[in-house]
Amino acid sequence: MVRFVLVSDNTLVYDFRHFPLLDFLPSAPSHAIPSTIYKFLRGKPVPATSRGELRFAPYGLRKIEAALLQRYKPEEVAVAHPDYLGKLISDDTEIIAVHTMDPFGLGPTTMSYYALFGGNELQAWVRREWDELIEKINAARIGKKAKLIIGGPGVWEYTLLEDEIERQHIDFLFQGEADEVVADLFEFISTGHGDGSFSNSYVTYSDTFQRSIVQHDKFLSRGNKYKLYPNLEEIPLIVKPSMDSLVEVMRGCGIGCDFCEVTLRPLRYQPVENIAKEIKVNVAAGYSNAWLHSDEIFGYMHFQNFVPNEDALVNLFTTVMQIPGIKITNPTHGRISPAAAYPELIEKLSKIVRAGPRRWIGVQVGLETGSEKLAKMHMPAKTLPLKIGVDGSWQEIVWNGVHNMNKYYWRPAFTVQVGQAGETDEDNWDTVALINRLSSSVVDGRPFEFTVTPLYNMPLGRIKAKKVNFADTLSISALAVYYASYAHLAKMAARDSRKEAKGSPLVRIGTSSLISLGGYIMLKTVEKIARKAGLDIEKAKRYGTSGSKEIESWAVAEKL
């Protein structure tokens, strides 16, 4: 009898043809990408077990499952495959808990497409997939007692679109880390027992991250009996394999960028023994890679002033690579400045993970801006232990970081923001200049390898007020940032799609052609929109560079 059925947002269980940038696909507006192309590019879902569970599940769900298994028997808990919901949801089911990252497409990536394509319909693929999933779950629980609860990083979106709670027949929502309280939470929902354990409220933050509590019948929050976050010892280790072999090495960050919620969480580092245990679970399921999740890998057990702890990092990567069966590992996120300040650290880590021309280490990096003013205003500590103005300009630090990463075969996947508080046209043109310079740069005779994705900072009040007409949202200078980003992405897609595409030869040709064609079409689409809005495309192409000249050092770039 399955008492607790855990379900993942559908967009997290497809393989996206194993092509890194395709993970962003569900953020695209559904009217811009035809269903047949979307369905081809999203690839296949994770296979199902004979019980109807996901063979590999998103890491967050695996943590919840592990926590429940500390109190309940294995037959009482299941992580359902979307095709087998009907098989697992029965009269005995008490709770169906669904994990989501971006249910309505209000995350910054999705917003960046809305801002570009205009219109007033928030209908990204991610939302269509979410609606279908909730409909399917509700159909499977008709006439049954099972309560529907939503959790995960995307729950905040329901605080903006509250009507959806009723429309989707959701019983409760829970925000935040739940590791050590989830068993109590499910008990509380099932039995109603546990006075004072949970309160009907949610936590919200103002634009300046002032915390406040809002009372709401449908939300459940930790009551006074609990701490705000679990201690390290209270975070259970996964017992079944995670998607893409992702495992967590730390929580929190502490750098203090003023737009980032992660920095508010306490720092907790997983010891290498725990990380190795989780990786072994994934290796036993057939994985030969380990994807190390943190929001800032160079902050793992860092010293004062965010000086990287080389011994801890070397120990971490060495331990991972020594696990029998592991062939490759890479971190999810990191800052650019440690690479600028400590090239020898990057070189050392590259040797450990055996990085090379055929084995690049991908890492997501929040570049955010090319503007020195905005960098100092919103993220003054992001370059620590280097200091902007003392150890070089912001752009110089970034250029050297990319240079050193690329030299040792690390490929940063940048995000840049438009619409930041205090932003002027000049700031956006600084970002254009930085992207163009990086795109024209070379290291050891090789072109710089990086991707860059523009993100749009939508004032959330507009969504809440249902003022979601995005027409003319982007200024001309913001469109120049989009143009520079997509011009570089098209260049990268044409250069790398054949190498990166996975699968049978036919599928590889199909995927790589679609990706390079997609990169070209996207660039032409952005160009058309930007030109119509009045952007001087030639200026955006050349800004910050002298055109075709290759840049081999920042000193040369500075003179351009």
Ligand code: SF4
């Ligand atoms: S470095 Fe990244 S994770 Fe850390 S506070 Fe800044 S944006 Fe957030």
